[in-house]
Amino acid sequence: MAQVLSLQEVFHSADTRHARPAKPPQRTTHKFKTSVSVPKRGAVTPLRKTHKLNSDVSPHRAVSAVRLMRIEMGGAFADLLNEKGKGSGENEMGYVGRTLGFRTKDLDDRDLRLVTDVVGGTIRWRRYLDHLICSLCHDERVFRSMEPLLLQILRIGFYEILKLDMPPYAVVDENVRLAKAALRPGAGNLVNGILRKLLVVKDNDSLPLPKVEGDDRTQARALATIHSHPVWMVRRWTKYLGQEETVRLMVWNNSDPSFSLRANCGKGFSRDDLVKQLQVLKVLDLYLLVGINATKNIILDFQRKVPHELSLHLDDFVRIRTGMQAVLQAGLLKQGLCAVQDESAGMVVSVVDPQPNETIIDCCAAPGGKTLYMAALMKHHGKVYAIDVNKGRLRILKDTAQVHQVDGIITTVAADLRTFAEETKEKYDKVLLDAPCSGLGVLSKRADLRWNRRVEDLEELTNLQDELLDAASTLVRPGGVLVYSTCSIDPEENEERVEAFLLRHPEFNIDPVDRWIPAAFVTNRGFFASNPAKHSVDGAFAARLVRASVKRTS
Numbered sequence: 001m002a003q004v005l006s007l008q009e010v011f012h013s014a015d016t017r018h019a020r021p022a023k024p025p026q027r028t029t030h031k032f033k034t035s036v037s038v039p040k041r042g043a044v045t046p047l048r049k050t051h052k053l054n055s056d057v058s059p060h061r062a063v064s065a066v067r068l069m070r071i072e073m074g075g076a077f078a079d080l081l082n083e084k085g086k087g088s089g090e091n092e093m094g095y096v097g098r099t100l101g102f103r104t105k106d107l108d109d110r111d112l113r114l115v116t117d118v119v120g121g122t123i124r125w126r127r128y129l130d131h132l133i134c135s136l137c138h139d140e141r142v143f144r145s146m147e148p149l150l151l152q153i154l155r156i157g158f159y160e161i162l163k164l165d166m167p168p169y170a171v172v173d174e175n176v177r178l179a180k181a182a183l184r185p186g187a188g189n190l191v192n193g194i195l196r197k198l199l200v201v202k203d204n205d206s207l208p209l210p211k212v213e214g215d216d217r218t219q220a221r222a223l224a225t226i227h228s229h230p231v232w233m234v235r236r237w238t239k240y241l242g243q244e245e246t247v248r249l250m251v252w253n254n255s256d257p258s259f260s261l262r263a264n265c266g267k268g269f270s271r272d273d274l275v276k277q278l279q280v281l282k283v284l285d286l287y288l289l290v291g292i293n294a295t296k297n298i299i300l301d302f303q304r305k306v307p308h309e310l311s312l313h314l315d316d317f318v319r320i321r322t323g324m325q326a327v328l329q330a331g332l333l334k335q336g337l338c339a340v341q342d343e344s345a346g347m348v349v350s351v352v353d354p355q356p357n358e359t360i361i362d363c364c365a366a367p368g369g370k371t372l373y374m375a376a377l378m379k380h381h382g383k384v385y386a387i388d389v390n391k392g393r394l395r396i397l398k399d400t401a402q403v404h405q406v407d408g409i410i411t412t413v414a415a416d417l418r419t420f421a422e423e424t425k426e427k428y429d430k431v432l433l434d435a436p437c438s439g440l441g442v443l444s445k446r447a448d449l450r451w452n453r454r455v456e457d458l459e460e461l462t463n464l465q466d467e468l469l470d471a472a473s474t475l476v477r478p479g480g481v482l483v484y485s486t487c488s489i490d491p492e493e494n495e496e497r498v499e500a501f502l503l504r505h506p507e508f509n510i511d512p513v514d515r516w517i518p519a520a521f522v523t524n525r526g527f528f529a530s531n532p533a534k535h536s537v538d539g540a541f542a543a544r545l546v547r548a549s550v551k552r553t554s
Helices: 007-013 058-071 088-100 109-122 126-136 140-144 148-162 170-180 186-205 215-225 229-240 245-253 271-278 325-328 343-352 368-376 391-403 417-424 455-475 494-504
Strands: 259-263 280-292 297-305 308-310 315-319 338-340 359-363 384-387 410-414 430-436 476-486 508-510 529-530 540-547
Touching: 007 229, 058 088, 058 148, 058 325, 088 391, 109 126, 109 148, 126 140, 126 148, 126 215, 126 368, 140 417, 148 170, 148 186, 148 308, 148 359, 170 186, 170 280, 215 229, 215 245, 215 410, 229 245, 245 271, 259 271, 259 343, 271 297, 271 315, 280 325, 315 343, 338 368, 343 368, 343 476, 343 494, 343 529, 343 540, 359 368, 368 384, 368 391, 384 391, 391 410, 417 455, 455 494, 476 494, 494 508, 494 540
Parallel strands: 359 384, 359 430, 384 410, 430 476
Antiparallel strands: 259 315, 259 338, 280 297, 308 315, 476 540, 508 540, 529 540
């Protein structure tokens, strides 16, 4: 789940491991101009050669539009900031030049922040934005045949007006300029007309949104549009949670994510030490004011301390809502003084309860946040084996373990858990299976994930989870502990997998987690379960199972 081993995982810190690569969004009717080609793998391959400077086009909007195209055509969803808080903006401008045929002014720190906000928000609200854009087109066929870049420019404009509350006429002017420069004058005219229609219906409080009425299917479609989620998710959650709780969950998923920092006790760095560091850092606030001619944005900078609060659930954790860029620039992550890790992931480690001198195996370990935390809690005594099929991610884990000064007790093993379990005779005190899952508990941090998941994925994932649970169980010594965890909120991946496992393996019993976890997170069956809308942490699940000391006889 949530770790900090690369910058992508810093800002989208939920590791939702897949049984297979997620499919790209299904909107396939659009055609690129001849300036862009779409190879088989789905990445955008720009063909334009001219890189002239166009200082009239907004840098953050040009970068956002190109990045959104790349994401929708199968590119990676990642933040623009590196560990110094700068750097990859230059790479983004390279993509702009090759895709649009011109460069804009360089991105500064404020532009980088805006790109992060605009890209993440536009992806989250895609269904909502597309419904409104389509409704305000004079003909639905105009929307259906709209080229990708033009659609992204409109999505950005709608998002900035409706969700960021930017000065409306400045948004219209800047996005019209981008459309004219990147496409053609007619595209700019279309953007101008549709955005001005939006301003009228917004001012009249008459946005053309569906009403939540009718049968269950109709209500689910309406809620899916209003809160910008796939219909199948809304129907599934309504079945398990009820409509009111489903709405709260979707509101949480659409909110700006907060992050938690874990002080690295393995390096002798306490939470008090981390708080002292945060108190001297400054975070940049952006305030957008409309200019006299209502076409220019004036951005005022205000610096304040990084806002933070102590975790109520875990002694090593601190929550921050803003200021990650300042944390990066200060080098706290690079030095291994702390890690980005959600409290829900920390509570899974609490369920494992790693102790010095134990032998623990972390199955499906990469990127390794739980491995690192368990090793830190073991105070340099014992052994943690981290097994994963991804050799590259294990190399990153190994390097990070050195920086965190816990490499002395961590051993990485590149293998498929099922094969490893068949071939080894070793037994372990504790086995953690943080299984591949749908990631439905971390949608607030993975803005693109909701569009890359299908209901059919769950059947494939649950079959894989059963196989991995069976394999992991063979590694547990008599009297040892097996912890099964996910970053999902779906009962089919959580409670139902455990109950099915217990039917197949009567030698295991549930060990209630209330000794390690606050009561608010403990289910009636003694499992750990976090609800994002209720607990303000990522959605996660863990079951602690103990193997009988003596093999039972029938």
